[in-house]
Amino acid sequence: MAEETVAVGLMGLGTVGGGVVRLLAANQEKIRQKLGVAVEISKILVRDPSKPRQVEVARGLLAVDPADILEDDRIAVVVELMGGLHPAREYISRALARGKSVVTANKDVLAVYGPELYALAGEHRVDLLFEASVGGGIPVIHPIREGLAGNRLYEVMGVVNGTTNFILTRMSAGGQDFHAALAEAQALGYAEADPRADVGGDDAARKIAILASIAFDTIVTYDDVYVEGITGVTPADIAYGNELGYTLKLLAIARQVEGEVEARVHPAFLPQGHPLAAVNDVFNAIFVRGDAVGQTMFYGPGAGQMPTASAVVGDIVEAVANIRHGSCSRISYPGADRRPIRPMGDVRCKYYLRLTVQDQPGVLARIAGVFGDHGVSLASVIQKKTVDGLAELVLVTHEVKEEDFRRALSVIAGLPVVRRIENAIRVEEEWQ
Numbered sequence: 001m002a003e004e005t006v007a008v009g010l011m012g013l014g015t016v017g018g019g020v021v022r023l024l025a026a027n028q029e030k031i032r033q034k035l036g037v038a039v040e041i042s043k044i045l046v047r048d049p050s051k052p053r054q055v056e057v058a059r060g061l062l063a064v065d066p067a068d069i070l071e072d073d074r075i076a077v078v079v080e081l082m083g084g085l086h087p088a089r090e091y092i093s094r095a096l097a098r099g100k101s102v103v104t105a106n107k108d109v110l111a112v113y114g115p116e117l118y119a120l121a122g123e124h125r126v127d128l129l130f131e132a133s134v135g136g137g138i139p140v141i142h143p144i145r146e147g148l149a150g151n152r153l154y155e156v157m158g159v160v161n162g163t164t165n166f167i168l169t170r171m172s173a174g175g176q177d178f179h180a181a182l183a184e185a186q187a188l189g190y191a192e193a194d195p196r197a198d199v200g201g202d203d204a205a206r207k208i209a210i211l212a213s214i215a216f217d218t219i220v221t222y223d224d225v226y227v228e229g230i231t232g233v234t235p236a237d238i239a240y241g242n243e244l245g246y247t248l249k250l251l252a253i254a255r256q257v258e259g260e261v262e263a264r265v266h267p268a269f270l271p272q273g274h275p276l277a278a279v280n281d282v283f284n285a286i287f288v289r290g291d292a293v294g295q296t297m298f299y300g301p302g303a304g305q306m307p308t309a310s311a312v313v314g315d316i317v318e319a320v321a322n323i324r325h326g327s328c329s330r331i332s333y334p335g336a337d338r339r340p341i342r343p344m345g346d347v348r349c350k351y352y353l354r355l356t357v358q359d360q361p362g363v364l365a366r367i368a369g370v371f372g373d374h375g376v377s378l379a380s381v382i383q384k385k386t387v388d389g390l391a392e393l394v395l396v397t398h399e400v401k402e403e404d405f406r407r408a409l410s411v412i413a414g415l416p417v418v419r420r421i422e423n424a425i426r427v428e429e430e431w432q
Ligand SMILES: NC(=O)c1ccc[n+]([C@@H]2O[C@H](COP(=O)([O-])OP(=O)(O)OC[C@H]3O[C@@H](n4cnc5c(N)ncnc54)[C@H](OP(=O)(O)O)[C@@H]3O)[C@@H](O)[C@H]2O)c1
Pocket: 011, 012, 013, 014, 015, 016, 017, 045, 046, 047, 048, 049, 051, 080, 081, 082, 083, 084, 086, 087, 105, 106, 107, 108, 132, 133, 136, 302, 303, 304, 305, 308
């Protein structure tokens, strides 16, 4: 290897790893000019070296023993693209403890073990960079950590899962039900054969844990996030919401409220004019509010080989630049000040409610009475179709405390005039 070369060890040569190899090769000269040194991949860890690969790499580069990367002192930057919790956590820890900078796209490991990994990076004064872990190719981690560092950020809200956004877009535009839209997403390669992490909201929960931690400089882990997926959403609710001026999204929301942090993922109606309401198909966007910048939004491809590789290579370039200038870990990692997580019962928002009731006088008054007893007032009421003596009611509440709404709902569900609670969906209006 030539003198003016920084050696990088890649862990994983799958979708993203293959993209990183391609991008580093295609833009080698441009990167060398920017950095004043060449970046060269000197080892690639895989499970099975005999497996056919999408990218051509010299067989001698492949390794199955992690020590070939972790214990090679010539390797200054380790790029973890294996995914999952283990052994990613152990390999990243070993690399950081040995003074290597680490780049990772792994939201799972950061959402669970972020606190210990941030602490290790800080302790050993090396970089832990993770731009690709949220929003794929969208630059959002750096803008939040650096470009917006002069702000007090109080809200980060995102459409951060492309699979569910595609499904909801199809359900909104084509009136498809959830299962048909999921099958289409799977046929197009946008959803995994086992789609649970996406449709159940866990993938988005991991991403909002990472975003909340860096935006609010505190520790938020996956376990702190309230999670509800989109499997209960129906085309009827989406259509009624549209009539009321709303668009349905799976939102990942983090806010600082009265010294506490709210972190939640659930389907939510947004006013049609909200910037996130226009984010369709597999695209992602992250909407951020700060005291100085006001509102800002980062939009783009939330996954995919080359967009994700773009974010990873950007991090590699930064890690190498920092090593060259002896200035790693310039901005502190979250963790110094750990703020309490607001219990979901204390969260406040509006609610959309659809229920089937007996079509007889006084029903609405009974329901409104129960809500009133729990401090919940109604903003609008629409009676939809009436069939066989049963009516469909759609209500929207004013802002309520979650636990008050839930208590009222359990009483309403027991009223003899109420046949079924069809669905209850949160409404995120403009928040101050
Ligand atoms: N795909 C995307 O669009 C995307 C977007 C954003 C973030 N990410 C994140 O990027 C990371 C990589 O995703 P991917 O889609 O590229 O995954 P992938 O296609 O499944 O590739 C994983 C690679 O890691 C290797 N690997 C896995 N476990 C290993 C182990 N224990 N020891 C050695 N090698 C191991 C595999 O080796 P073999 O090839 O030998 O099996 C494979 O090359 C994940 O954290 C993912 O969440 C992906």
